[in-house]
Amino acid sequence: MTQQPGPRRAKHLIDPTRPRAQASRADIERLERVQRTVLSVLVGTTIFHLSIGLVLAALFIDDSEVVARVGLCVIGGAFGVAAIAAAFAIHRRAVVSPWLLVGLVPTLVGLVVVLT
Numbered sequence: 677m678t679q680q681p682g683p684r685r686a687k688h689l690i691d692p693t694r695p696r697a698q699a700s701r702a703d704i705e706r707l708e709r710v711q712r713t714v715l716s717v718l719v720g721t722t723i724f725h726l727s728i729g730l731v732l733a734a735l736f737i738d739d740s741e742v743v744a745r746v747g748l749c750v751i752g753g754a755f756g757v758a759a760i761a762a763a764f765a766i767h768r769r770a771v772v773s774p775w776l777l778v779g780l781v782p783t784l785v786g787l788v789v790v791l792t
Contacts, residue, residue, distance in 0.1 A: 712766055712767055712768075713767075715766055716762070716763040716766040716767055719762045719763060719766060720759045720760065720762065720763040721759075722759075723755055723756075723758055723759035724756060724759040724782075726752075726755050727752040727753070727756035727779070727782045728752065730748050730749070730751055730752035730755065730782075731748065731749050731752040731782045731783065731785070731786035732786075733748055734746075734748035734752070734786055734790055735786075735789065742790075742791075745790045746787065746790060746791075748786075749782075749783050749787050749790060750783060752782050752786060753779065753780045753782060753784075755779075756778075756779030756780060756781065756782050756783065757776050757779035757780065758779070759779060760776050760778055760779040761776060761779075
């Protein structure tokens with residue numbers, strides 16, 4: 677009696693007779709690096725958008741409320757700095773660095789627009 681081969685499997689499907697090869701340490705490190713990069717970009721852009729939104733909200737407050745407008749700009753800057761710090765923390769780098777000054781850009785632009 678000859679054994680007939682089973683139906684041929686498409687190459688893109690899992691073959692239970694051939695288990696997957698174990699991932700090497702280098703493959704896992706590359707995957708983790710990509711995951712950290714994607715996460716830091718998502719966290720950074722999301723928080724930075726919040727920062728810019730606070731500065732834009734300051735523009736819609738009545739002109740007589742200067743303290744509130746400046747306060748929103750300062751809070752926006754704090755969130756901008758937090759966005760940069762979060763991205764650095766995700767990459768396991770020192771959080772305190774000169775790059776934190778980039779987080780203050782929305783505040784500076786907002787203060788120039790609000791106070792002029």
